[in-house]
Amino acid sequence: MFEKVLVANRGEIAVRVMRACEELGVGTVAVYSEADKNAGHARYADEAYNVGPARAADSYLDGEAIVEAGEKAGADAVHPGYGFLAENADFAARVEDSAMTWVGPSSGSMEQLGEKTSARKEMAAADVPTVPGTEDPVESADEITEFADEAGYPVAIKAEGGGGGRGLKVVESEEEIEDQFESAQREGEAYFDNSSVYVEKFLESPRHIEVQIIADHHGNVRHIGERDCSLQRRQQKVIEEGPSPALTDDLRAEIQEAARRGADAADYYNAGTFEFLVEDEGRNEDGLLDEGSNFYFLEVNTRIQVEHTVSEELTGIDIVKQQLRVAADAELPFAQEDVELDGHAIEFRINAENAAEEFAPATGTLETYDPPGGIGVRLDDALRQGDDIGGDYDSMIAKLIVWGQDREECLIRSRRALAEFGIEGITTIIPFHRLMLDDEAFTAGEHTTNYLDEELDPERIDEAQEKWGADETDGDDDEEVTKRDFVVEVNDKRFEVNLEERGAPPIQASSGGSGGNTQQLSSAGPSGGGDDGGSSSASTAEGEQVTAEMQGTILNVNVDAGDEVAAGDVLCVLEAMKMENDVVASHGGEVVEVTATEGESVDMGDVLVVLD
Incomplete structure (x- = not known):
């Protein structure tokens, strides 16, 4: 087994x-x-290293900096x-070329299966059914039009290296x-x-079923049951559960075997889904999807999935431990017949979002954070209470996983x-979950992937937010808290310093951190990050100011000063917590000034465009 592991991630999964x-x-x-200097994962680790500024492309996506941190720390x-x-197969290969071991499938396997078009070819060769689509990436909009004319609308444009709903766009018309x-x-x-993107026929009302796989270097391939991830909004999962409430045992076994067969044919090892x-x-007399239902890869x-916890609760198998053991060349300690599913489990993604405002990302301070407990939770x-939730990264702040002897108890x-989950100071989607x-439809297990976007009455979400969401923002933002924990950086390495001060005045935390309990004292090293930028909210131009409704990064700017725009025209695109948000003109007129710059970070309230 390894002596020291670097976790190239943040937040709860880290x-x-x-x-x-x-x-x-x-x-x-x-x-x-x-942005994460005081984040929970940095606090939890034995050692922590700064790899760059807040922008993910310059920190968590900087493979070179992460490998250098691992080598500096002596991780194996x-x-x-x-x-x-x-x-990212290139990052995996970079780790493989270092003295460290990659905890995952080989970079070659990742490239083969991670690229969606080559994965489709691989599965077709293994007799696993696939959704009709292009076998190679598309290079132009004309190719998509040609495919859609033949297959019919809607079609899905998908990022070849994507997942989790990122880079997936559904097209209803030319x-x-x-x-x-x-x-x-x-x-x-x-x-x-x-x-790179490809295109495939978009199935309008399917169930989304996934099978957890774990395989070792010795030819052993196991599936650990299936999960139902059909409750989605904008093709992103919100609630996941297992076993699926919609499948017969025969269809379940058929899908599980297809996954195991596909993994075996691809010489896949470590965890995957x-x-x-x-x-x-069409359903049988019990309301379940049977063997006659078509399923497609x-x-x-x-990699490990967000919802791997569901499979762990059903089987008692610690999938992350098995990942580490497989990477250390150990053989899987259980046979396929040893895998038994016990009871029912549901995972709720606790996102910092306001479901009543089309799941818009929310930021703030966790004035109260009191999670539930008890058997099966x-x-x-x-x-931790007092932490700040910024808008630099994904909106998921926690995962609640509940187990019961059957679905009804769950x-x-x-x-x-x-109902026990106490959060104040920030809006979450807990009211939506309730x-x-x-x-x-959900309690009967009859929902499909389009249920939230097309069938659920939005007024019901508004009512739920009003009923159960009031307490979430009742925190006192003006409360002064004395801070006695210090964070010090020396040569980019993070250290915690705990001081015992008697009668000292409160210490004001510096801006930009993710924890409200810590003062940041920084000794910048040669690669200690830099200014992540920030949009100036000042504007001297007269006219209607179009401001940022949330913290985020400007992806692109569509207008220049002097342009004429109509009501509803997209002025710029703001990315917040991995979601693209169009900033539109409320009325027609002339663009007087553009203060937004592509690639620049902005705060809520910053002026982006001024219209006459």
Whole structure:
């Protein structure tokens, strides 16, 4: 087993991996950006190293800086978690070329299966059914139009290196193709360093089923049951559960075997997830999808999944520990027949978002953070009361996983756990989750991937937010807290200094940190990051000021001073917590001034454009 593992990630997944390491007697190394100097994962690790400024492209996506941090720390393995560089084959190869071990599939396997078009070819060769689509990346909007004319609308444009709904754009008509093509390319480049996209037929009302795989270097391939991830908004998962409430045992076994067969044919090892879409076009007398239902391979996620916790609760198998053991060349300690599913489990993503405002990202300070407990309740997080939630990264701040002996008990226990979850100071989607637990379609297990976007009445979400969301923002932002924990950086390495001061006045924390309990004292080293930029909110021009409604990064600016715009025209695109948000003109007129700059970070309230 390894002696020290660097976790190339942040937030709750970084802490999740570190906890597994700790139980195995393995030391941990964190990497962090300037925005995460006081973040939970940096606090938890045995050592922590600064790898750059807040912008992910300059820190968590800087493979060279992360490998250098690992070498500086003397780590002998790198675990990528999920997101960021977790599915980047070039980064995996960089680690493989170092003295450290990559905790994941080989870079060659990642390249083969991580690129969606080559994965589709691989699965087709293994007799795994695939959704009709292009076998190679598309180079132009005209190619997408040609495919759509033949296959029919809607079609899905997908980032070749994507996952988790990033870089996925659904096109309903030819008029949308050009803009959505460019948007998918931008997201692919921003999140996966790969702007290539492909296109496939979009299934409008499927179930989203995924199978957890774990395989070792000795030819052993196991599946650990399936998960149902059909409750989504904008093609991003919100609630995941297992086993699926929609499948018969026969269809379940057929899908699981297809995943195992695909992994075996691809010589895949370590953890991974094979995702499928199941057409919801007919059910048996029990209301379940049977063997006659078509299912199609969607993609392989060559990493641990956000929702791996569901499979862990059902089987008792610690998937992260198995990842580490497989990477250390150990053989899997269980046979396929040893894998038994016990009960039912549901994972709720606790996102800092306002569901009543189309799930807009939220920022703030966790004035109160009081998670639930009790039998069957698991909470994966990296937060503590007083921490700041910024807009630099993904909006998920925690995961609540609930287990019950059956689905009915799991739903009842989930209602109790969510009602107990006390958060003040920031808006979350907990009210939305509570709504779903009283929703007839969800509780009956009849929802599909388009249920939230097309069928659920938005007024019900508004009512849930009003009913259960009031307490979330009741925190007192003006409360002064004496801070006695200091963070010091020496040559980019993070140290915590705990001082015992008697009668000292409160110490004001510097801006930009992720923790409200710590004063930052920084000794900049040769690669100690830099200014992440910031939009000036000052404007001397007269007219209507169009301001940023949230903290984020300007992806592109569509107008110049002197341009004429109409109401609804997109002035610029603001990325916040991995979501693109169009900033539009409220009325027609002339652009007097443009203060937004592509690639620049902005704060809520910053002036972006001035209209006459």
